[in-house]
Amino acid sequence: LLGIPVIKDSTGMSQHNAVIKLLDEWEVTDNVVGMVFDTTASNTGRWKGCATSIEFTLDRAVLWLACRHHMYELHVKHVAALSTLLPSHYLLDYRELLELTVLFLGGTVYPFKFRKSVAHQHARFMAYSIYFLKMQLMSQRLNMTDDEAGKVKRMSTFIAVFHSRAFLRSRISSIAPSMDLKYLTDMNIYAKEDAEASAVAIKSVSNHLWYLTEEAVVF
Structure with missing residues (x-):
């Protein structure tokens, strides 16, 4: 557990920003191999979803371990x-x-x-x-x-x-x-x-x- 950040809303970008900030603070960005998440639009949206945005920021694909x-x-x-x-x-x-x-x-x-x-x-x-x-x-x-x-x-x-x-x-x-x-x-x-x-x-x-x-x- 890297942290429990408080975010202003539950949009994909707010979640993305909080996750990336924690990864940078702990200097583990290069160690990310997968993401676990619920399949709401805020997570999986094509353009503004959190998971999609994290992959874009990392500039590489990671495993999507979505909750079925x-x-x-x-x-x-x-x-x-x-x-x-x-x-x-x-x-x-x-x-x-x-x-x-x-x-x-x-x-x-x-x-x-x-x-x-x-x-x-x-x-x-x-x-x-x-x-x-x-x-x-x-x-x-x-x-x-x-x-x-x-x-x-x-x-x-x-x-x-x-x-x-x-x-x-x-x-x-x-x-x-x-x-x-x-x-x-x-x-x-x-x-x-x-x-x-x-x-x-x-x-x-x-x-x-x-x-x-x-x-x-x-x-």
Whole structure:
């Protein structure tokens, strides 16, 4: 840890300036071989992204070790946009997603109880998955119209069968590339069941195919 700089905003250039300043102060600029970052526009933007700008300043390419979690968060967000039943801002965790997925698929979780959703100041993409699964598991007790029930079942099936496994395993770098390709293959197969949802997911995946680059093959 070289430092914890305070920056005026979260733009790519502000982040770039802070990182380069620290590298220069510690005289380790020539030792940089890779960057770890979330895939927000402020990091990966073509012209003003932090990662892009750092490479430009270094005048050489470095390994981009981008977080794949964000990619799968966007996939489910885009598919969920087909429905309009979700509130935003929930504090959620990975264990709850796993437990709800197992229950939806007919498995057993012991001990288990539904957790109360807690308001949070930042939107959490995992809320899409957990909220839909909870609604489906409690659908017999909820007063939903036929249209709402159909949307909930549609999303819950997509999440439990495809999204949860891919999202929860996306942090394992050794299998991440193969998981990305399998997810894309699964979406093409899923088109036979739900062409609209499949098309939205494939479009989201296609926006992130730069993850599968020759530079990242060693990982």
